[in-house]
Amino acid sequence: MKVTGPSGPSSSSSSARPSRSSGGFALPASGGAAPAGATSAAAAVSSVTGVSALMALQGVEDVTERRRRAIRRGNGLLDRLEEVKLALLSGEAGEGALERLARGLREERTPGGDAGLDGLLDQIDLRAAVELAKADLRRTAT
Numbered sequence: 789m790k791v792t793g794p795s796g797p798s799s800s801s802s803s804a805r806p807s808r809s810s811g812g813f814a815l816p817a818s819g820g821a822a823p824a825g826a827t828s829a830a831a832a833v834s835s836v837t838g839v840s841a842l843m844a845l846q847g848v849e850d851v852t853e854r855r856r857r858a859i860r861r862g863n864g865l866l867d868r869l870e871e872v873k874l875a876l877l878s879g880e881a882g883e884g885a886l887e888r889l890a891r892g893l894r895e896e897r898t899p900g901g902d903a904g905l906d907g908l909l910d911q912i913d914l915r916a917a918v919e920l921a922k923a924d925l926r927r928t929a930t
Contacts, residue, residue: 851901858898862909865892865916872919886923889916 868889875882893916899906 854898854901855905858905858909861892861895861897862912865889865912868892869912869916869919872923881926882923886920890920893917893920 868885871885872882872889875885893913897909897913
């Protein structure tokens, strides 16, 4: 039997008979095809399991990555709030900045895993929502 690649082992075309005088291990001749099929099935299952395990590991997100993503989202919202503030101080409506702020607020928020960080992000989200509501009131009043 030889291994030909990722498909698993295959039975060799020439079946060499082991000599009984050597005293070594020998497989019965009638059961040779069944173990090779079982071996190839086991190899196929193990390769699928290996790929599944790798995919599962790639999907697992550690606490540091979640925290980093939460901080990045919070910093982005603060930057958009700063843009809105500068637009309002310069006398502009700041529609582009408001749209970017609304888009940032709609982004999925993953909990950072830290109560203090989550509280701070709640406050940033609230401030962004208040600014969007005030802008909506200004639009409807005019």
